[in-house]
Amino acid sequence: MTNPMIRISRHAGIVAVLLFTLSAASPLAAAESPLAGTWRFDRARSTELSPWQDYVLTLTVDGDRVTFARQLGAGRRGFADAMTIDVSRPDNIVPVPMWPDNRHLGAYISGDRTKHVRAAWLDGGRILRLSTDLVLSTQQGDRAVNILSDYKVSANGAVLTLTELRSTRNRPVVYVFNRAPASSK
Amino acid sequence: MKHPLPSVGPVSDRQGQSKTGPAFRAHGFLVLSLLVCALGTLSLPAQPAGTVKAAVRAPDSATLIPLSENWRLDGDVPVHALLISLQGLANRTAPRVYLEYPKNWQWEIVHPLIGFLQKRHGVKFDRLALNDAGVALARYGQYARGVVVWDKHVRSSLIVAFTIAGVEDLVVVNEDQLPLAAAHGLQPVVDLRGQFTGQPDHVIYQWAYDRYFARCSRDYYVVMGGEAGAAMQPGIADFGIQQRAFFTDLSSNPKHSEELALLNKILSQQNPASIVLGWHSYAKDTEGQHTTLVGNYGLMMEGLHNLPNVSFTSQIPLTPDFKFTNNHHVAPTATLQAEPKVYLCAVATDSMGIGTWTKPGRGKIPYTWQVLMNWVWMNPPALQFFYEDKSPNDYFIGGLSGPGYMYPKSIPADKFPALAAIGRRLMKQLDLRALEIMDYSEGNRHVGNTDLPKELVDRYYAEYPDAIGFINGYGTARTFDLRDGKPFLSYEYYLAVDRPEDEAAADLEELIQLNPARPYFLLVHVRESNTIEKVANIIGRLSEPVEVVPLDTFLKLAAGAKTYRTYHRQPTDPVNLNP
Numbered sequence: 001m002t003n004p005m006i007r008i009s010r011h012a013g014i015v016a017v018l019l020f021t022l023s024a025a026s027p028l029a030a031a032e033s034p035l036a037g038t039w040r041f042d043r044a045r046s047t048e049l050s051p052w053q054d055y056v057l058t059l060t061v062d063g064d065r066v067t068f069a070r071q072l073g074a075g076r077r078g079f080a081d082a083m084t085i086d087v088s089r090p091d092n093i094v095p096v097p098m099w100p101d102n103r104h105l106g107a108y109i110s111g112d113r114t115k116h117v118r119a120a121w122l123d124g125g126r127i128l129r130l131s132t133d134l135v136l137s138t139q140q141g142d143r144a145v146n147i148l149s150d151y152k153v154s155a156n157g158a159v160l161t162l163t164e165l166r167s168t169r170n171r172p173v174v175y176v177f178n179r180a181p182a183s184s185k
Numbered sequence: 186m187k188h189p190l191p192s193v194g195p196v197s198d199r200q201g202q203s204k205t206g207p208a209f210r211a212h213g214f215l216v217l218s219l220l221v222c223a224l225g226t227l228s229l230p231a232q233p234a235g236t237v238k239a240a241v242r243a244p245d246s247a248t249l250i251p252l253s254e255n256w257r258l259d260g261d262v263p264v265h266a267l268l269i270s271l272q273g274l275a276n277r278t279a280p281r282v283y284l285e286y287p288k289n290w291q292w293e294i295v296h297p298l299i300g301f302l303q304k305r306h307g308v309k310f311d312r313l314a315l316n317d318a319g320v321a322l323a324r325y326g327q328y329a330r331g332v333v334v335w336d337k338h339v340r341s342s343l344i345v346a347f348t349i350a351g352v353e354d355l356v357v358v359n360e361d362q363l364p365l366a367a368a369h370g371l372q373p374v375v376d377l378r379g380q381f382t383g384q385p386d387h388v389i390y391q392w393a394y395d396r397y398f399a400r401c402s403r404d405y406y407v408v409m410g411g412e413a414g415a416a417m418q419p420g421i422a423d424f425g426i427q428q429r430a431f432f433t434d435l436s437s438n439p440k441h442s443e444e445l446a447l448l449n450k451i452l453s454q455q456n457p458a459s460i461v462l463g464w465h466s467y468a469k470d471t472e473g474q475h476t477t478l479v480g481n482y483g484l485m486m487e488g489l490h491n492l493p494n495v496s497f498t499s500q501i502p503l504t505p506d507f508k509f510t511n512n513h514h515v516a517p518t519a520t521l522q523a524e525p526k527v528y529l530c531a532v533a534t535d536s537m538g539i540g541t542w543t544k545p546g547r548g549k550i551p552y553t554w555q556v557l558m559n560w561v562w563m564n565p566p567a568l569q570f571f572y573e574d575k576s577p578n579d580y581f582i583g584g585l586s587g588p589g590y591m592y593p594k595s596i597p598a599d600k601f602p603a604l605a606a607i608g609r610r611l612m613k614q615l616d617l618r619a620l621e622i623m624d625y626s627e628g629n630r631h632v633g634n635t636d637l638p639k640e641l642v643d644r645y646y647a648e649y650p651d652a653i654g655f656i657n658g659y660g661t662a663r664t665f666d667l668r669d670g671k672p673f674l675s676y677e678y679y680l681a682v683d684r685p686e687d688e689a690a691a692d693l694e695e696l697i698q699l700n701p702a703r704p705y706f707l708l709v710h711v712r713e714s715n716t717i718e719k720v721a722n723i724i725g726r727l728s729e730p731v732e733v734v735p736l737d738t739f740l741k742l743a744a745g746a747k748t749y750r751t752y753h754r755q756p757t758d759p760v761n762l763n764p
Contacts, residue, residue: 048688050681051631051660076471076764077631098759103631104684105692106661106677107699139665139677139749140700168698170728171691 033061034153039160039177046175051103064088085117092117110137127152232562233404233459237499243306247283250313254287256418263359264316270350270357273426275325276496283497291539301570305504322369329356331374332366341386342377344409344432345393349375351426352400387443390433398431403456405430411490413468420491421462427496436469437478452482458603464490473625473763476592483600485589498564511581511616515741523742525703527731530739531720535713537571546717548576553736555584555621558611580735583612584621592626593641605648619736622657630660633761636754637664654740665749672743676710690726702748
């Protein structure tokens with residue numbers, strides 16, 4: 001019979017090796033992700049944002065765990081949400097209290113109020129690509145929608161471009177953000 | 186010249202109670218007015234009984250005073266306040282003074298209406314010079330018995346002065362205007378200088394409440410809000426003064442607990458289904474908070490603080506040859522068969538007078554316009570102007586949720602029937618067959634929900650049995666129903682003013698993609714500043730052909746092909762109380 005302590009120790013060793021292997025495979029192992037930071041909406045270079053007027057996006061990157069915190073605002077009105085996904089996981093199930101992306105459309109988050117997100121690093125970590133599946137409720141019923149979202153950082157790290165392709169929309173949505181100065185984070 | 190009248194005692198605007206003051210110095214116009222009022226109350230609309238007395242005919246002549254564009258308190262507001270208060274007093278017994286607000290005034294119909302009054306009523310306007318308070322006082326100072334002096338250093342003192350002007354028959358001036366007033370025999374009766382220095386608004390308005398509220402109208406209360414700080418646009422004040430209303434800009438925001446407490450005290454004492462004029466203060470509370478509170482008391486809100494000249498227009502009758510006639514396209518009992526395609530209906534709300542009525546493009550496509558129904562007695566010439574000026578493609582519907590602007594979810598069930606009865610009467614009078622509903626008591630076009638629970642949908646069907654259908658929302662909403670051939674639909678799309686045509690077209694195409702069954706009923710709310718030309722251009726960009734129809738046709742088509750799911754507000758829907 002093997003000593004249980006030795007068994008745990010062995011397992012811990014295996015986990016450590018696995019973690020090291022995974023982190024070595026991640027392009028973000030050695031340096032902070034260029035996506036990390038607070039990004040402020042550049043209205044002049046973006047798709048018109050209504051019903052919102054302002055959009056502050058904060059990305060926090062911890063290895064493969066990425067947190068997206070959105071703050072949408074229009075005068076006194078605002079909406080904030082956050083989601084954390086694990087890029088290494090094939091499916092991240094994220095709660096969706098409301099679908100704020102285009103409130104001027106008669107389309108609402110449906111069913112179990114969740115979305116399924118999978119992600120991948122591209123170009124050595126400069127780009128994060130999300131594929132999101134959710135179900136929107138409309139006057140005629142539920143409709144499955146897929147959204148491809150690319151978060152791309154400019155070469156100098158100062159500009160973030162979010163390009164969204166919704167399966168139901170013929171036209172891409174492009175939001176451009178400028179990196180907020182450290183003091184305003 | 187100062188009018189030699191004794192001090193005015195308590196007055197009431199309620200029918201059958203005596204009035205004192207200059208009103209009894211009227212001429213034949215008043216006699217005619219009273220006759221019309223006595224004989225014709227059935228034909229008069231749902232105004233608080235007896236408060237507005239339309240004359241048999243418009244006056245042969247009236248004084249027109251142009252106003253400048255400066256609406257700063259340290260600019261031209263003092264002379265505007267003087268003229269507006271004088272207008273309210275002079276127009277008490279007959280329509281005598283019309284103020285020509287500047288071209289950029291939000292209620293843009295003020296200018297076309299002058300031409301309409303000249304052409305259709307034969308009114309000859311005697312035009313004074315810009316802001317000419319001197320000549321105005323010389324002509325109409327007789328209708329005041331003095332002045333109330335507001336404190337230039339305390340903004341709210343001007344709002345209190347409006348109350349006092351109505352109750353005491355005084356012209357509103359500041360200290361710089363005292364010599365001018367004196368030159369016309371008007372001496373200070375109430376002086377507010379130094380009275381409110383350093384005091385918060387709830388204390389200031391409590392002072393006014395303690396001294397004047399008992400003598401103010403229970404049929405009208407004025408929220409003199411809108412712009413805050415250095416600016417004020419008190420266009421509705423002439424009517425408030427004429428009606429001896431109590432004025433404040435008290436907050437309905439719970440974080441201003443003292444102000445809210447006083448506001449609750451005021452609203453709770455107003456007559457059932459009476460009128461709240463004006464608009465909430467942009468600096469204190471929100472539209473949602475204010476309208477919700479007004480609804481809690483079952484009152485009707487006429488929400489335009491800068492709506493001008495109502496003391497004049499409310500006394501102008503319709504011309505004898507005119508009847509409100511809508512452009513109906515289908516009989517109420519008709520049935521229509523929808524084809525397998527997309528039907529789009531564009532609806533403009535937010536008051537016709539501040540929108541695109543006069544802009545290019547009207548008549549180009551079928552367009553539906555929401556009528557603020559109380560204007561039939563507040564502003565008959567304006568509604569006659571719109572009805573006579575309509576193109577074959579313009580179609581009118583009633584709103585907003587009933588008579589006035591109200592949120593049905595905020596109205597107690599026992600107060601709803603009285604309001605609905607007024608709404609039914611107004612719809613009939615205005616030849617309106619569909620009703621638009623909006624409710625921001627639990628959300629807005631950004632967050633929360635704007636839907637109605639089944640119980641309220643039941644109530645609308647029961648209280649408006651002659652309606653051919655209902656539409657709901659402002660932004661999008663998801664309340665859908667169909668009963669006895671009468672659809673209850675919600676806006677599918679809100680066309681924001683800033684939305685470029687290409688993005689708006691992509692939005693509509695996305696909705697068409699999201700709703701694959703045909704027919705698909707795409708109801709679009711067009712924010713008032715969007716031109717009809719823009720709407721037509723957006724529709725022209727769509728890859729799938731759509732048929733644009735007026736709302737009565739749209740409702741009839743939707744009645745015959747229920748491709749939409751029945752939905753009412755659910756307990757799990759998000760709620761936002763518009764903080």
